[in-house]
Amino acid sequence: MAYGGEKNELKIIPLEDINKAAREDAYSLIAESERAYERNISAAARTAADSFAQKPIILLSGPSGSGKTTTAYRLAGELSKLGIQTSVLSMDDYFLPNDLIPKEPDGSIDYEKPDRLDIELLRDHLDILSQGGEVTLPKFDFASGKRLSGEKLERKSDSAVIIEGIHALNPEIAGKCRDYATCIYVSVRTRISSKSGELMHPSKIRLLRRMSRDRLFRGRDISQTLDLFGSVQRGENLYIMPHKGYSDYDIDTFFAYELCIYRRIIKELDGDNGEFENDGLFRGVLPAFISSAVPLSSEYVPENSVIREFIGSPTNK
DSSP, rough: OOOOTTTTOEEEEEEHHHHHHHHHHHHHHHHHHHHHHHHHHHHHHHHHHHHTTTTEEEEEETTTSOOHHHHHHHHHHHHHTTTOOEEEEEEEGGGGOOGGOOOOOSSSOOTGGGBOOHHHHHHHHHHHHHOOEEEEEEEEEETTTTEEEEEEEEETTEEEEEEEEEEEEOOEEEEEEEEEEEEEEEOOEEEEEEEEEEEOOOHHHHHHHHHHHHHHHHOOHHHHHHHHHHHHHHHHHHTGGGGGGSSSSSEOOOOOOOHHHHHHHOOSSSSGGGGGOOOOHHHHHHHHHHHHSSSOOOOGGGSSSTHHHHHHOGGGG
């Protein structure tokens, strides 16, 4: 039983197979899921290392809930094993201060649009870093909506820089940066099938991740997550998905066991719930799959797993 997908390959795994593995040996199910991800990370690191002399920058993109942050740091760890020390930057720190974000005709702000970023500053910094120069990094303060001054970073000749963000592969953002950058796309690519043959789309797995993270760390219930998800999906379809073809390597962040973890965290999905029966994003699919999954404790999840982005560390439980 394979647990992940390679570039341009979509896989389907029956929920029955996942449940069987969870009942018989949960540790092995989790370990094999994590190994599949690790193989992807190692292959992506080799791809970046092979081009390192010409491309010392790594642009890492993916939709919300794809596990970009953990993947960026795990990739940096693999590159270190190959002799390339790597700094990880978040594109979120290049957000414009809230009072400078361009407004829509109706006065609202589309927070998914690329022009929320200070594109000129980002490009300048990437150009300088690619040439081995030094920059003073920005640090965006989400509480105040202001951009602060961060640490200085100088890229040495034997080091690389990873910058992760949802718009990293967008030519409007990256521009000529792609000439000196390896591009990596991160997302859930594997589908889960039910006994009746129904498929759970990868976007629904990312939605479950957001539900878990919102519930545990952002004070939102699943109704609020669902309210926001429509806008998030619209932004993905407009500003992220059209550019994933620019990637040099794709990383599948699917973990076969994660439905079993969410069953214990998002209890509203464990059975029928009429409160959400009219929500097109929710209706039928999530409750049916979650209710059928064998529940597993989050204590089983490794501390460095992508899933920890959405369920927190053991000390938070």
